[in-house]
Amino acid sequence: MSLSSSVQDQTQVIFVNAERIDAAMAIQFKDEMRQETADGPGRVILDLTKVEFIDSSGLGAIVASMKQLGTDKRLELAGLSPNVQKVFRLTRMDTIFTLFPTLNDALDRSSA
Amino acid sequence: MTQPAHMPICYPMVRRTRITRYKPEPCDVRRALNVLMSECDAMLPPNCAEVAGNLQIVLAEALNNVAEHAFAGLEPSEASVAIALRGDHLRVVLRDTGHPLPQQLLQPPPPPNLSGETDVLPEGGFGWTLIHQLTSRLEYSRTDRANRLCLWFLVAGTRKKLLAPQ
Numbered sequence: 001m002s003l004s005s006s007v008q009d010q011t012q013v014i015f016v017n018a019e020r021i022d023a024a025m026a027i028q029f030k031d032e033m034r035q036e037t038a039d040g041p042g043r044v045i046l047d048l049t050k051v052e053f054i055d056s057s058g059l060g061a062i063v064a065s066m067k068q069l070g071t072d073k074r075l076e077l078a079g080l081s082p083n084v085q086k087v088f089r090l091t092r093m094d095t096i097f098t099l100f101p102t103l104n105d106a107l108d109r110s111s112a
Numbered sequence: 113m114t115q116p117a118h119m120p121i122c123y124p125m126v127r128r129t130r131i132t133r134y135k136p137e138p139c140d141v142r143r144a145l146n147v148l149m150s151e152c153d154a155m156l157p158p159n160c161a162e163v164a165g166n167l168q169i170v171l172a173e174a175l176n177n178v179a180e181h182a183f184a185g186l187e188p189s190e191a192s193v194a195i196a197l198r199g200d201h202l203r204v205v206l207r208d209t210g211h212p213l214p215q216q217l218l219q220p221p222p223p224p225n226l227s228g229e230t231d232v233l234p235e236g237g238f239g240w241t242l243i244h245q246l247t248s249r250l251e252y253s254r255t256d257r258a259n260r261l262c263l264w265f266l267v268a269g270t271r272k273k274l275l276a277p278q
Contacts (some may be wrong), residue, residue: 012207023176024138055172056242060235083165090245091238096226 003032007042011039013103015047023060029058033065042073045106049079054087063093074098077107122166123207128155129196136179136208145172148193155197156267163202163267166246170263173239174206182210182259201248202265218252219243 002018002025014036021029037044046062048054053063056083066075078100080088088094130151134144148171171193178191191208199256215242223269224234225239248262 020142022138022142022172023180024142037229049199053168055169055176056236056238057176059238063233063235067233067235071230083169086165087169087238087242090242091224096233097231 002029003036005036007040008033008107011043012037012108013045013047015049016051019032019050019052020054021051021061022053022055023057026057027075029061030064030068033061033066034068037065037069037073044069044073044075045100045103046075046077047079047103047106048077048081048084050078051084052081054084056057056087056091059087059093063096066097067094076100076106078103126238130155130193131192131194133190133192134175136175136191136210138176138179141172141175141179144175144193148158148195151195152202155195156202160267163265167202167204167265170243170246170265171204173243174204174261174263177239178206178208178210182208182213184211186210197267199266204263204265206261206263207258212254213252213261215258218250219269 003014003016005012005014007013014033016029018025046065062075062077069075076098079087079102080099085094085099088097088099100109132144132147132151134140145168149164149168152167156164175193179188182191183189189209191206194205194207196203221237221240221244224225224237226233243263246265247263248266251262253260
């Protein structure tokens with residue numbers, strides 16, 4: 001409902017089609033992430049371009065999504081707005097996730 | 113009668129206080145946040161996008177805390193947020209009638225421990241870290257079984273800043 005995805009080469013891109021990842025949708029987000037990543041390639045990029053705001057519940061849901069991917073897959077984040085990036089920086093979660101300014105930056109990196 | 117040229121122009125100490133009431137549960141927290149952010153847009157001087165961004169993060173955490181913790185096990189009853197621009201600060205007062213705030217939360221918490229493996233990374237406990245980092249001052253009191261949390265944000269560029277400190 002709020003997520004859609006596409007797979008190219010060895011990368012799955014998951015698009016967040018919502019302006020907020022907050023307490024009201026954190027559980028739904030986690031469930032949809034589990035469904036989207038049930039199978040597919042090992043590299044998953046979460047495209048946050050449309051997301052204008054995230055709270056700590058939303059951040060927790062993204063962390064939980066990374067944990068439920070297990071050790072065979074990795075989750076990277078792209079398209080963070082300044083305020084979304086600030087939440088990652090202040091909680092130091094920017095040291096845990098690989099962050100890309102835009103989705104294109106993330107996709108370019110895959111060929112490197 | 114016109115003011116002499118050498119007299120400083122005085123702006124009122126409190127321009128306006130806006131009070132938003134909400135029911136402390138996730139869907140109404142989201143609605144209240146939208147209302148509060150429109151009010152702040154109207155209240156803040158131009159070029160205050162960063163303050164507005166900080167305010168949105170802190171208000172979301174504070175209101176979520178009221179919904180999830182202050183009213184844990186209680187029937188949600190109306191709570192309120194009052195916002196006023198005072199001098200070069202934006203003052204936010206949150207009131208609710210839920211459980212008292214644990215005193216240890218009034219001090220900045222230690223940063224979340226991110227040193228372990230992925231499977232033990234924390235998924236919560238970030239809210240108070242954000243509130244303490246993004247406010248310039250924080251006060252809490254409990255009177256008559258009601259909570260009052262007061263938060264201040266420094267607003268650069270307000271005209272009051274030109275006047276003598278209070």
